[in-house]
Amino acid sequence: MNKVGIVGYGNTAFTKEDQKIESILHNCTNQLFKTNSEINKNLIDAVLVSTNNNSKYLSAILSEMVGIQPKIAHSIESLCNSGTNSIVSAFSYISSGLADIVLVSGAERYDSPGQILEWDNSRGEFKHPIFWASIFSKSYKQKFNISEEDLAIVSVKNHKQAQKNPNALSKKTYSVEDVLNSKKLTEDLRLLDCSRPCSGGASILLASEEMSKKITDEPIWISGIGQKTTSAGFTKNESLFSMTSTKHAGESALKMANKNISQVDVAEIHDAFSVCEPMALEALGFSKTGEGMNLIKKLHETNNFKINPRGGLIGCGHPLGATGVSQTIEIVKQLQQSADNRQLKDPEVGLVHNMSAAATSSTVLVLEK
Amino acid sequence: MNKVGIVGYGNTAFTKEDQKIESILHNCTNQLFKTNSEINKNLIDAVLVSTNNNSKYLSAILSEMVGIQPKIAHSIESLCNSGTNSIVSAFSYISSGLADIVLVSGAERYDSPGQILEWDNSRGEFKHPIFWASIFSKSYKQKFNISEEDLAIVSVKNHKQAQKNPNALSKKTYSVEDVLNSKKLTEDLRLLDCSRPCSGGASILLASEEMSKKITDEPIWISGIGQKTTSAGFTKNESLFSMTSTKHAGESALKMANKNISQVDVAEIHDAFSVCEPMALEALGFSKTGEGMNLIKKLHETNNFKINPRGGLIGCGHPLGATGVSQTIEIVKQLQQSADNRQLKDPEVGLVHNMSAAATSSTVLVLEK
Secondary structure (H helix, E strand, O other), X not given: OOOEEEEEEEEOOOEOOOOOHHHHHHHHHHHHHHHOOOOOHHXXXXXXXXXXXXXXXXXXXXXXXXXXXXXXXXXEEEOEOHHHHXXXXXXXXXXXXXXXXXXXXXXXXXXXXXXXXXOOHHHOOOOOHHHHHHHHHHHHHHHHOOXXXXXXXXXXXXXXXXXXXXXXOOOOOOOHHHHHHOOEEEOOEEHHXXXXXXXXXXXXXXXXXXXXXXXXXXXXXXXXXXXXXXXXXXXXXXXXXXXXXXXXXXXXXXXXXXXXXXXXXXXXXXXXXXXXXXXXXXXXXXXXXXXXXXXXXXXXXXXXXXXXXXXXXXXXXXXXXXXXXXXHHHHHHHHOOOOHHHOOOOOOEEEEEEEEOOOOEEEEEEEEO | OOOEEEEXXXXXXXXXXXXXXXXXXXXXXXXXXXXXXXXXXXXXXXXXXXXXXXXXXXXXXXXXXXXXXXXXXEEEEEOEOHHHHHHHHHHHHHHHOOOOEEEEEEEEOOOOHHHOOOOOHHHOOOOOHHHHHHHHHHHHHHHHOOOHHHHHHHHHHHHHHXXXXXXXXXXXXXXXXXXXXXXXXXXXXXXXXXXXXXXXXXEEEEEEXXXXXXXXXXXXXXXXXXXXXXXXXXXXXXXXXXXXXXXXXXXXXXXXXXXOHHHOOEEEOOXXXXXXXXXXXXXXXXXXXXXXXXXXXXXHXXXXXXXXXXXXXXXXXXXXXXXXXXXXXXXXXXXXXXXXXXXXXXXXXXXXXXXXXXXXXXXXXXXXX
16 A cells, blocks of 8 residues: 655644634644645645535635645545544545645534434434433443542543643643532533534645655654444444444554554544543553553553643544544644654654544544654 | 446436435435345445535444445535545545445435535625526627527437436426526526436445456446546636636546547536536537537437436436436446447447536546446
8 A cells, every 4th residue: 555644734723713614724724834835735636624514615615715726625524533534535545646645624613513413313312422421421430330530530631631732722720529510411421521512623734655755854654544333323332331443443553554552652532521531542452441541540640641642622622523633633743743842752653543423433543753 | 556446336216305315325325235236235345425415424324224334434525526526535445455345325305505605705696506507608608609599409408318217307308499488597597408406316336456356247447537626616717618627637537547538438427507518528528619519419410329328417307416426327337238228339438527516626537348
């Protein structure tokens, strides 16, 4: 398979502001071109927009706004997993030889229609993701004897880490007590257990091996890709305390990269809700089943930013179409040693985990220097 | 570039019925599996849904409905050009080696939100495609001394051809007088000059070279792909009587296939409005500039179905996300000699032309036996 590199990126801050989707796309894409001013826009073969927004033809609109006339242009949607789906599409366009350089821009407004799971009647009236997250939390706590206080640490850790990310939505830290005392949404879920909807955008530029080396001295290579869709309906999950699609996607990605999980130095994990972080770490093999919280506690206590250095979805906010792209940018920055005061020590292998709708689908990427 | 074959397809009839988008997707996909019952669903790596519908996560929903657990699953939108964008994505997944078999299902409801061009303020209050089509018609007629009667022949021909396609929306033929006497929508456009919105779905299965040969004795190969996006806004078009994006896409596709236009035996052309057919034929090189209508008249008079054998968008109806897939299926059928009473004599090379929003973007595919 032909190599594909990541050669540039741009972010907006994640905010609660009421911005038009076109403005968000424009801002993150302009940010990319501002910090990569040597890029020849005429060489960009494809512009992919990752979003759940209902506006149409956004890739052609973005292209026109920033002065690109690509060959390929379309929007990609797979709920929260849209951004990494778009990156994998970009990879395939380049690896197949159909494109040399691909721009992926992900964006969302705080009021994204992707936040309500309208289709799933197995959920009865409970179409908001907090309901599946609540059932996951109850099941996971019961199965592995985990307390509310334990799960609250995910939120405490990720809000803490987000304070070192100027683009993050969260602007303050919280204690375990703060999390437990925050608004009770369901029996098993408090407000601070949840990532928050917000407006935000993230852009990334991918290129063929030859073009990558021309554009930058330090391309980051996508060495592993794994994806799996098990169902669309929450109740079709094999169990309510594990993530089957994440397990499959992680195994495939590591196999393709010829790596094992112990070689991964830094990871972005899809913590849409606090319970998702230990469940995903277990599914990926970072810890044994039921021991994800032990790893998280240890990292938190030692102030180790290995998992979700940018603050995770809980700390950063969760603009659906932008999230997977933003996660990938964070791993690129960590591998390039440019993550400022949240930089880990000499990471060489990074991993991105993204998923949709109670982990009914997952994408895992392995990135390397 | 690794070869990619088309190994199966399924259609619904195009109708004015009020069906749910999930039902349409289900119906065309089931049709595919009914006529290709030997397909092992466990081997399908990706499910791509082509649509302008606002429902989210449709690819995972479709996968669950038909019993597939793919790796890759997402929706693709680029207005009328969504279907061929999805087919090119499928091609790239397979050609890159990320997938062996990919299902593409395109579907739309008669009330698709993609029919109103909400974003383009250069259109003033005229956000419905009939307005750009009207300006194209006026310019094209003036520039090349074409009459209303001339343009009406496109509609007469395509309605006639649609009568041999049981899935087409049109159930009757019209005379030039009928077209001219149909409801006047603008100074330059009558109702029968327009393709009509409708509900419909079309599914196609693509596979790697090795897998294609295992699945069928007569795979159809995608030998050429060309795409171009020039802008999103109508007024950015280089001229109002030619299609720049189609010209670029056609040249690229023929070059990749190592063919010239005279070798193309059958073509599906995006006749969203009558004027689009001669303009596209000229952009693709089927005729000289300004002479597209001469070719169309000659084909009509000799009852030659070479251009738009299934009846075009004007005869078939235009369910946006399904159109590009349905066009591609028609060329597959023609090359496989299975187009029943609209079969052309021994075609070996076929072409699909699809576009969006006043030809601001185009896709061209070359297909061969």
